[in-house]
Amino acid sequence: xxxxxxxxxLQVRDAVVEYTRTDRPAVRALAGVSFQVAEGEMxxxxxxxxxxxxxxxxxxxxLAPLASGEILFAGRPVEPLRRRRRPARLLPLQMIFQDPYxxxxxxxxISAQLADVIRATGKGAPxxxxxxxxxxxxxxxxxxxxxxxxxxxxxxxxRIAIARALATQPSLIVADEPVSALDAxxxxxxxxxxxxxxxxxxxxxxxxxxxLAVVGALCDRVVVMYxxxxxxxxxxxxxxxxxxxPYTQSLLRAVPVPDGTGRKPMALAGEVPDxxxxxxxxxxxxxxxxxxxPCREEAPSHGDVDGGGSVACWAVHSPEARANxxxx
Numbered sequence: 001x002x003x004x005x006x007x008x009x010l011q012v013r014d015a016v017v018e019y020t021r022t023d024r025p026a027v028r029a030l031a032g033v034s035f036q037v038a039e040g041e042m043x044x045x046x047x048x049x050x051x052x053x054x055x056x057x058x059x060x061x062x063l064a065p066l067a068s069g070e071i072l073f074a075g076r077p078v079e080p081l082r083r084r085r086r087p088a089r090l091l092p093l094q095m096i097f098q099d100p101y102x103x104x105x106x107x108x109x110i111s112a113q114l115a116d117v118i119r120a121t122g123k124g125a126p127x128x129x130x131x132x133x134x135x136x137x138x139x140x141x142x143x144x145x146x147x148x149x150x151x152x153x154x155x156x157x158x159r160i161a162i163a164r165a166l167a168t169q170p171s172l173i174v175a176d177e178p179v180s181a182l183d184a185x186x187x188x189x190x191x192x193x194x195x196x197x198x199x200x201x202x203x204x205x206x207x208x209x210x211x212l213a214v215v216g217a218l219c220d221r222v223v224v225m226y227x228x229x230x231x232x233x234x235x236x237x238x239x240x241x242x243x244x245x246p247y248t249q250s251l252l253r254a255v256p257v258p259d260g261t262g263r264k265p266m267a268l269a270g271e272v273p274d275x276x277x278x279x280x281x282x283x284x285x286x287x288x289x290x291x292x293x294p295c296r297e298e299a300p301s302h303g304d305v306d307g308g309g310s311v312a313c314w315a316v317h318s319p320e321a322r323a324n325x326x327x328x
């Protein structure tokens with residue numbers, strides 16, 4: 001586990017989240033995840049679909065209860081959110097959801113939806129002025145408060161979702177694929193807005209995304225997940241230019257690069273295993289070009305690497321074993 005240089009604002013310790021299935025083994029969507037986020041950091045969480053990114057986002061905000069482990073925000077446990085019971089103390093922690101068309105109530109004006117948030121968190125009287133200020137902060141006119149969600153584009157709706165998150169004056173925002181449902185132009189605008197808010201307002205940001213280009217442009221640090229586990233964690237510059245885990249290397253090779261060389265992206269071979277029946281040892285070994293006997297027998301632990309961060313890989317931390325690797 002990588003320790004952030006500053007005092008951690010968010011701590012995830014051996015977090016396990018399981019989803020039960022009636023006719024098949026339970027899915028362990030998070031299998032003992034541990035990492036920290038320092039105050040003021042912008043951290044990206046990347047990986048293929050089904051690797052546990054969104055489950056991690058929901059666990060960090062109390063929307064997915066833990067089977068074991070703990071998540072602490074500023075030293076306080078993040079309580080599971082329930083429909084009929086409000087937590088004793090609301091934390092300055094907010095989430096932006098992936099689908100801007102589903103995250104807003106279509107039957108209520110924007111002013112009413114933002115006022116609900118302001119009222120619930122006790123951040124001030126829900127009046128037109130603070131709501132107008134919130135909308136202007138995200139690049140929308142104050143008059144937008146009197147309109148309904150269907151009157152806005154997808155990018156505008158996501159700006160409203162960001163305004164709703166800011167209404168609570170949060171210390172940390174978890175953004176779960178906030179641009180994936182938008183067109184290319186809106187993606188760039190919303191991504192730029194998130195970075196601006198994080199820098200100017202001092203908000204810590206955890207960005208969940210499968211878009212490596214967005215994460216590379218926005219984030220200070222990257223956490224790479226595979227099948228419910230973290231396999232690599234480190235500064236964005238180091239991970240992008242010197243990835244150590246074979247899975248991270250495969251992800252980056254699959255990104256199109258408009259450099260004029262005509263080089264085509266390389267897709268990662270093989271299929272993601274059934275999370276209800278994960279492979280023994282390292283979960284990536286059935287698809288790994290460096291797989292060797294220890295990989296099949298025992299899960300690797302995290303070890304520090306040059307340039308900052310950590311990697312969980314037998315081959316990376318054992319030069320002799322790597323030289324004698326048995327290719328899968």
